[in-house]
Amino acid sequence: MISPVRVRYAPSPTGLPHVGNIRTAFFNWLLARHTCGQFIVRIEDTDVARTVPGATEGILEGLKWLGIDWDEGPNNGGDFGPYFQSQRLDIYQKMAQQLISQGQAYYCHCSSQRLEQMRAAQIADKKPTGYDRHCRDAELDYTKGAVIRFKMPLDGSTSFNDSIRGKVTFENANLDDFVLLKSDGYPTYHLANIVDDNLMRISHVLRAEEWLSSTPKHILLYAAFGYPAPVFAHLPIILGSDRSKLSKRHGAVSILDYKEQGYLPETMINFLALLGWALDDKSEIFSREELIQNFSLERISQTSAIFNKEKLDWMNGVYIRKLPLPEFARLSLPFLENGLPSNVKRPLNTNYVEKVLPLVQERVKTLSETATAEISGFFFGENIEYDTSLLIDKKIGYQKTLDILQIARAKLDELETFEAPALELLLRNLIEEIGVKAGQLFGTLRTAVTGLTATPPLFQTMEVLGKNISLRRIDEAISKLGNYLPTEL
RNA sequence: GGCGCAUUCGUCUAGUGGCCUAGGACACAUCCCUCUCAAGGAUGAGAUCACGGGUUCGAAUCCCGUAUGCGCUACCA
Numbered sequence: 001m002i003s004p005v006r007v008r009y010a011p012s013p014t015g016l017p018h019v020g021n022i023r024t025a026f027f028n029w030l031l032a033r034h035t036c037g038q039f040i041v042r043i044e045d046t047d048v049a050r051t052v053p054g055a056t057e058g059i060l061e062g063l064k065w066l067g068i069d070w071d072e073g074p075n076n077g078g079d080f081g082p083y084f085q086s087q088r089l090d091i092y093q094k095m096a097q098q099l100i101s102q103g104q105a106y107y108c109h110c111s112s113q114r115l116e117q118m119r120a121a122q123i124a125d126k127k128p129t130g131y132d133r134h135c136r137d138a139e140l141d142y143t144k145g146a147v148i149r150f151k152m153p154l155d156g157s158t159s160f161n162d163s164i165r166g167k168v169t170f171e172n173a174n175l176d177d178f179v180l181l182k183s184d185g186y187p188t189y190h191l192a193n194i195v196d197d198n199l200m201r202i203s204h205v206l207r208a209e210e211w212l213s214s215t216p217k218h219i220l221l222y223a224a225f226g227y228p229a230p231v232f233a234h235l236p237i238i239l240g241s242d243r244s245k246l247s248k249r250h251g252a253v254s255i256l257d258y259k260e261q262g263y264l265p266e267t268m269i270n271f272l273a274l275l276g277w278a279l280d281d282k283s284e285i286f287s288r289e290e291l292i293q294n295f296s297l298e299r300i301s302q303t304s305a306i307f308n309k310e311k312l313d314w315m316n317g318v319y320i321r322k323l324p325l326p327e328f329a330r331l332s333l334p335f336l337e338n339g340l341p342s343n344v345k346r347p348l349n350t351n352y353v354e355k356v357l358p359l360v361q362e363r364v365k366t367l368s369e370t371a372t373a374e375i376s377g378f379f380f381g382e383n384i385e386y387d388t389s390l391l392i393d394k395k396i397g398y399q400k401t402l403d404i405l406q407i408a409r410a411k412l413d414e415l416e417t418f419e420a421p422a423l424e425l426l427l428r429n430l431i432e433e434i435g436v437k438a439g440q441l442f443g444t445l446r447t448a449v450t451g452l453t454a455t456p457p458l459f460q461t462m463e464v465l466g467k468n469i470s471l472r473r474i475d476e477a478i479s480k481l482g483n484y485l486p487t488e489l
Numbered sequence: 490g491g492c493g494c495a496u497u498c499g500u501c502u503a504g505u506g507g508c509c510u511a512g513g514a515c516a517c518a519u520c521c522c523u524c525u526c527a528a529g530g531a532u533g534a535g536a537u538c539a540c541g542g543g544u545u546c547g548a549a550u551c552c553c554g555u556a557u558g559c560g561c562u563a564c565c566a
Contacts, residue, residue: 012566047565112564119563128491129562147564165494174492174562182564189566213493213561234494241500243558274501274514281503282513301502304559308500311515321528363527374526427524442524454526 004037005204009063009070010193012044013055016254017062019307020208020238020246023272027235028206029068030273030295038071040200041082044193046186056082062255066265067288083200085192092187095195095225096148096180104224105180107146108135130176148181150190150221158216163204163233163297170216178217190217198227206297209234209304233297236276237304246307262335262367264323267316275305285318313365321362328361329354332370336380339371344380355464356380359456374452379464384451384473388480391447393440401444402481404434408445409474418467420459427459448477 009025011017025041032039041063045051060082063069073080074087085092099105108131115131122129136151152175159169180191187195197205212234222229240250252258258268270286278301279286279294286294320328329350336348356379357370364370378384392401411426412418431441442458449470455461462470 010566014566044566050565108564110564115564123490126490130491145564149564162494168493170492176562179564184564186564188564193566208560209494210560211566236495237559239559245559271501276501278502280513284501284514303495303502305502306500308515311501314515317528360527362529424524431524438524440524446525452525456526458524 002035004035005031006038006040006200006202007032007204007206008040008042008197008200008202009068010042010044010196010207011059012047012050012189013059014047014050014052015055017059017256018246018253019255019258019268019272021059022062022066022255023238023275024206024208024235025063025068026066026269026272027277027295027300030291031204031206031297032071033292034295037203039069040072040202041070042196042200043082043084043086044189045084045086046189046192048184048186058254058256062259065255065259066269083196085187085196088192088196089185089187091199092192092195093181093185096187096191099150099180099224100148102224104151105148106136106138106151107140107142108149108177108179109140109143109146110134111145128174131178133177136177145183147179147183149177150180150217150224152177152220158219160215160219160229160232162212162215163231164236164300164302165212165234168212168215170213172216172220175216175220190214190221194218194221194225194227197230198222198225202230204231204233204297206233206235209237233300236301238275239304239306241306243306250307251309260368262369263312263316264319264331264367267312267319270319271312271315275307276301285315317362317365320364320367323361325354325358325361329357332357332367335367336371336376339368340380341377343382348380352464359460359464363456374454378450378452378455386447386451388484390451390453391444391477391481393436393444396436396440398481398484400436402478404436404441405444405448405474405478405481407434408441409471409478412467412474413471415467418463418470420457420463423459423462444477445474448474 007028009028011021011025029039031037041060043056043059045056070082073082096105100107110131114134118132119129131149135149140146153172156172157169158172158175159167161167178190179188181187196202215232215234219229238246240246242250246253252261255268259265266288269288269291273286273291273295274284277295277299279299323331333348333350333353336353337346340348356376360370360375364375369375391405392398396404408427408430411430412423415422415426427441427445428438431438434441443453446455446458446461447453449458449462449465465473
């Protein structure tokens with residue numbers, strides 16, 4: 001076991017809680033829990049224009065849903081909330097000033113038009129883009145609209161040892177004098193991130209691979225401030241099915257979408273953990289505790305992973321089947337309330353729901369599926385609709401189907417205890433008597449009673465439906481058959 | 490264009506010089522179970538380990554090159 005780490009999740013509130021982003025949060029959290037360290041959430045709301053209202057709430061909701069809790073933060077009325085960089089602007093401004101007085105940063109008066117022209121010219125000349133250091137040695141004072149830029153070393157190289165990728169080196173000459181403090185007084189990511197990681201004594205920075213290229217800037221900033229640099233680990237990116245970065249056009253991308261679609265949090269953390277991390281050559285299903293116990297930086301992979309929805313569905317099925325019935329019922333109820341057709345009587349009878357659910361539990365991959373017509377519609381709807389021809393077994397034909405349905409109906413009517421074992425005994429005896437195969441009678445009864453050809457086992461289904469509804473539906477089937485004018489007889 | 494990272498079945502991956510004629514999982518196929526479906530069980534198909542050179546008695550594993558993919562290249566994060 002390694003010594004306790006202090007890690008953070010630092011999202012910017014610019015949109016939905018993206019699964020890739022949440023995976024980063026989860027890896028940080030796992031490392032903290034594995035080492036008995038601390039996990040901090042810091043909202044990096046330094047881009048005023050891109051901040052979207054409600055985004056922070058969505059991110060926090062996603063974390064809570066997955067059981068990712070944080071260990072500290074400013075007091076927020078009893079509860080501690082995450083840190084917000086927008087509330088710490090004075091700190092960043094002071095630190096940027098410090099760099100200026102140290103001669104490691106400078107005011108830049110270049111207008112955005114000039115920068116655009118410069119960039120356009122560089123692209124036209126097929127030269128590397130980057131700030132041309134126009135203001136670097138001018139020793140300009142602050143004026144309205146100025147930014148503060150970092151004075152990059154002009155030569156030499158910067159290396160660091162990434163925990164996942166090993167030694168990575170960049171030539172300083174390829175790095176430009178990036179902005180530290182924007183003209184609106186807000187810091188850029190680079191400044192705020194380094195200042196806060198140091199102030200919050202972050203020991204390990206686990207972030208997405210897209211940050212790898214800017215890490216030398218951060219290393220140099222740490223050095224300029226005289227801060228010790230943390231350990232860096234750049235996580236592989238999660239891709240969509242076409243190998244591009246996972247985005248909305250690949251389907252659900254927000255962790256909350258998965259919640260709404262009826263995926264379990266246990267599934268999501270297990271699945272996300274396996275996107276870029278593996279314990280060995282056989283383990284697939286991990287509980288939260290097992291993940292905490294076994295997680296390690298060494299076993300994170302270097303290659304980006306494609307988000308495989310089929311495997312997610314399979315895994316969610318595994319977790320749904322593991323659920324104790326009361327728990328499955330509690331979780332399914334809201335999906336049934338929302339998903340069943342509007343003509344189904346509300347509120348649902350929980351007693352009845354608990355009888356239906358055991359029959360659907362091993363057949364669904366998501367909780368929302370429990371409310372679909374194919375899975376449970378016939379248990380809840382008053383009327384079922386189906387094509388009359390589905391009742392007729394091809395082998396025995398129209399007339400005989402009608403006959404056996406009528407015989408079965410009469411026998412079932414006599415049955416006192418309408419329960420699965422009794423139903424099975426009665427119907428199995430019946431097929432002996434009339435000399436048809438099990439599948440023939442049961443198949444016809446199945447469509448009569450459910451309107452479907454694929455359902456949970458017939459006897460249990462009839463027991464749950466009850467004698468009244470079962471017989472009424474068989475009667476309806478008989479009359480449908482009576483009115484049926486087969487095209488070929 | 491420049492810089493960086495990566496490259497094992499369709500997908501997620503195991504593999505850190507000999508246990509690899511490359512293992513597991515999802516998906517797929519066949520069979521078993523069986524009243525249908527699902528679940529479960531069994532079996533199978535599927536990867537010349539991106540390609541080309543080295544190093545070595547021996548390489549998926551080490552080195553070099555090429556190709557391809559991805560990322561960064563903003564007063565975004």
